[in-house]
Amino acid sequence: MDFWQGDVNLTVWGFIVRAVVAYAFLFGIIKFLGQRTLSNLQAQDFLFAIVIGDVIGEPLVTGETNLTGPFAVALTLTGIHYLITTLALRSLKLRRFFDEEPIILISKGKILKNMMKKSKVTLDMLLMAARLNNISKLSDVEVAILEPNGEISMLTKAKANPITLDDLNKNIAPSEVKMPTVLIEDGHVQEGNLMRNQLTEDWLNNQLKENGIDDASNVFLALLESDGNLYISKQKEPYRQ
Numbered sequence: 001m002d003f004w005q006g007d008v009n010l011t012v013w014g015f016i017v018r019a020v021v022a023y024a025f026l027f028g029i030i031k032f033l034g035q036r037t038l039s040n041l042q043a044q045d046f047l048f049a050i051v052i053g054d055v056i057g058e059p060l061v062t063g064e065t066n067l068t069g070p071f072a073v074a075l076t077l078t079g080i081h082y083l084i085t086t087l088a089l090r091s092l093k094l095r096r097f098f099d100e101e102p103i104i105l106i107s108k109g110k111i112l113k114n115m116m117k118k119s120k121v122t123l124d125m126l127l128m129a130a131r132l133n134n135i136s137k138l139s140d141v142e143v144a145i146l147e148p149n150g151e152i153s154m155l156t157k158a159k160a161n162p163i164t165l166d167d168l169n170k171n172i173a174p175s176e177v178k179m180p181t182v183l184i185e186d187g188h189v190q191e192g193n194l195m196r197n198q199l200t201e202d203w204l205n206n207q208l209k210e211n212g213i214d215d216a217s218n219v220f221l222a223l224l225e226s227d228g229n230l231y232i233s234k235q236k237e238p239y240r241q
Helices: 012-033 043-061 068-090 092-098 113-119 123-132 165-170 191-196 201-210
Strands: 103-107 141-146 152-156 181-185 219-224 230-234
Touching: 012 043, 012 068, 043 068, 068 092, 103 113, 123 141, 123 152, 181 191, 191 201, 201 219, 201 230
Parallel strands: none
Antiparallel strands: 103 141, 141 152, 181 219, 219 230
16 A cells, blocks of 8 residues: 555556545545535635645655545544534624624725725725626615625615616615614524614514514524515524425
């Protein structure tokens, strides 16, 4: 098993076998950690990918390196990453620590220079995001948000939105666009968001009772949508086809 132990004079076939074994090993790690789109990678995911690539990559080009050490390191890093991800899913405070918060870059058509500086976003990047969102005038932007995955999402003002068939049927103009606000996340009431929207916990509890929910701990997500309606998803929702 020269391909595993390593040899200064490792043959081409030995390198090929190493590449196949390493690929299978990395594929197993990806399957173990679970599915996640590349666009949703967080900072710790990116760091993990770089370190794993460096640890596994060196033995593939250095014939005399034993594979046991790099694979052991890779498994250890995988365990640490899995533990962090699992704890972050179970704890809102840890999730807030490990995952970046969204940052508002434009509010009511005005660029927030201090937020741009804080997030290291340039004007060129902001204008590119506007073009990618099919927005020709920044004055039409109600809010622009730097998302945790590094993308910039934009919501346009009501006057810039196309009139829908529903608007014509109601014979009313579209209401002002507001950023959706999380009121309950994984059973935890976001009191600060309630206050910013001039809402109370009594109002929230009444809304939950109207939807047949006795306690906020049974709610996975309660979202105050841009039209003022409350979206509610329970902790355990049945799968519907």
